[in-house]
Amino acid sequence: MGAIEVSYTVSGEGPPLYMVHGIGSRRETWDGLLPGLEEHFTCVRYDLRGHGASPIPPVPYTLDDLVDDLEALRQRLGHDRIHVIGHSLGGQIGPAYALAYPGHTASVVLLSTAAGRTEDDSAKVEGVVAKMRAEGVEPVLGALLDRWYSDEFIVARPDAIEHRIQQVLGTPEEVFLSVFDVYAGAEMGPWLHEVACPCLVMTGEFDGGCNPRLNQFIADELPDAELVILENLKHSILIEAPDRVLGPVKNFLLRHRDA
Numbered sequence: 007m008g009a010i011e012v013s014y015t016v017s018g019e020g021p022p023l024y025m026v027h028g029i030g031s032r033r034e035t036w037d038g039l040l041p042g043l044e045e046h047f048t049c050v051r052y053d054l055r056g057h058g059a060s061p062i063p064p065v066p067y068t069l070d071d072l073v074d075d076l077e078a079l080r081q082r083l084g085h086d087r088i089h090v091i092g093h094s095l096g097g098q099i100g101p102a103y104a105l106a107y108p109g110h111t112a113s114v115v116l117l118s119t120a121a122g123r124t125e126d127d128s129a130k131v132e133g134v135v136a137k138m139r140a141e142g143v144e145p146v147l148g149a150l151l152d153r154w155y156s157d158e159f160i161v162a163r164p165d166a167i168e169h170r171i172q173q174v175l176g177t178p179e180e181v182f183l184s185v186f187d188v189y190a191g192a193e194m195g196p197w198l199h200e201v202a203c204p205c206l207v208m209t210g211e212f213d214g215g216c217n218p219r220l221n222q223f224i225a226d227e228l229p230d231a232e233l234v235i236l237e238n239l240k241h242s243i244l245i246e247a248p249d250r251v252l253g254p255v256k257n258f259l260l261r262h263r264d265a
Contacts, residue, residue: 008074009071009074009075009077009078010055010060010061010063010075010078011061011078011079011082012052012053012054012055012060012061012075012078012079013033013052013053013058013059013060014033014050014051014052014053014079014083015033015050015051015052016048016049016050016083017040017044017048017049018040018043018044018045018046018047018048018049019044019045019047019048020045020046020047020048020263021047021048021087021088021089021112021263021264022047022048022050022080022083022085022087022088022089023043023047023048023049023050023088023089023090023091023259024050024051024052024076024079024080024088024089024090024091025039025049025050025051025052025091025092025096026052026054026076026090026091026092026093026095026096026097026099026100027051027053027054027057027092027093027094027095027096028092028093028094028095028096028097028118028189029094029095029182029185029186029189030057030173030174030177030182030185031057031093031094031173032053032057032058032173033051033052033053033058034051035051035093035244035245036049036051036244037248038244038245038248038249038251038252039244039248039251039252039255042252042256043252043255043256043259046256046259046260046263047089047259047263048085050079050083050085050088052079054072054075054095054096054185055067055071055072055075055181056177056178056181056184056185057177057181062178062181065180065181065183065184066184066187067181067184067185067188068188069098069099069102069188069192070102072095072099072102072185072188073099073102073103073106076090076099076103077103077106077107077110080110085110086110087109087110087111087112087265088110088111088112089111089112089113089114089115089259089262089265090103090104090111090113090114090115091114091115091117091255091259092114092115092116092117092119093117093118093119093243093244094117094118094119094189094216094241095119095185095188095189096117096119097116097117097118097119097216098119098120098121098188098189098192098194100114100115100116101114101116101194101198101201101205101228102192102194104201104202104203105197105200105201108201108202108203111203112203112262112265113203113204113205113206113258113259113262113265114201114203114204114205114206115205115206115208115255115258115259116205116206116207116208116221116224117208117209117243117244117251118208118209118210118213118216118241118242118243119209119216119221119224120189120215120216120220120221121193121194121195121198121220121223121224121227122195122219122220122223122224122227123193123220127215127220128190130215131189131190131215132190134146134149134150134186134190135183135186135187135190138182138183138186139183142179143174143175143179143182143183144175147171147174147175150174151167151170151171153213153214153215153240153241154170154240154241154242155167155240155241155242155245155246156212156238156239156240156246159246163246166245166246170242170245194224194227195223195227198224198227198228199227199228199229201228201229202229202230203230203265204230204231204258204262204265205225205228205230205231205232206231206232206234206254206255206258207221207224207225207228207231207232207233207234208221208233208234208235208236208243208251208254208255209221209235209236209243210235210236210238210239210240210241210243211235211236211237211238211239212238212239212240213239213240213241214240214241215241216241218235221233221235232258234254236250236251
C-alpha cells in the first residue's frame with residue numbers, strides 16, 4: 007500500500023508550513039494558530055489517512071505510511087523545503103519526515119509528543135490501547151478526556167469537549183486503534199540525534215503521557231532544539247490554549263523562516 011492523496015486546506019502566504027494533527031483529530035485542530043501564522047507562512051493542514059475527509063485505506067498503518075502521505079502531499083503542492091509542525095502523533099511524524107527527507111525539511115515543531123519512554127511509560131500507554139481493544143473506544147473516552155484537558159477547561163468549555171468526542175467517535179474505530187498503536191509503539195530515541203534541522207519541543211506541564219521528562223529527553227537528543235513547558239496544561243494545548251502555544255511557535259518559526 008503506497009501513499010494516499012490526503013484531503014488538505016491551504017491558506018496564507020510565505021514559506022510552506024505543514025501542520026500535522028494527532029490521533030482521532032482533524033485539520034481544524036490548527037485553527038487557533040492560523041491568525042498568527044497566515045501572514046508569514048503558507049499554512050498547509052490536512053487530515054491524516056483514515057481521518058476526516060481523507061481516504062480510509064485498510065489498517066494497519068505505520069509511521070512510515072504517515073510520513074509517505076506527507077511527502078506525497080509536498081510533491082503534489084510543489085513545495086521544496088517545508089516547515090513541519092505536529093501535535094502528539096503528528097509530533098512523531100514531523101521528525102520522522104525530517105529524518106527521511108532532510109533536504110526538504112527546514113524546521114520541525116514537536117508539540118505534546120513522547121520519546122525515551124521507560125518500560126513503565128510504555129506499559130501505561132499500551133494498557134490504554136489494550137483497554138480500548140477490549141472495551142471499545144467510547145467507554146475509555148472519559149479517561150482520555152481527563153488526560154487531554156484541565157479540569158477547569160472541561161467545566162468551562164463543554165462545547166469544545168463535545169466536539170472532540172464527536173471527532174473521536176467519527177473516526178473509524180479500527181483507524182483510531184491503529185494510529186494509537188503507531189503512537190504507542192514509536193520510539194524516536196534511537197534516531198533523534200540524526201535530525202539536524204532546528205526543532206522546537208513543547209508540552210504541557212501536566213501532560214501525563216507526553217510529560218516534561220520525556221520532552222526534555224527529546225530536546226537533549228536533538229542536535230538543535232529548544233524546549234518550552236507550558237504551565238498548568240495537559241495534552242490538548244492547541245484547543246485549550248492556542249494563544250499560549252502561538253507565541254513560542256511563531257517566534258521560533260520566524261527565526262528559521264528562510265532556513
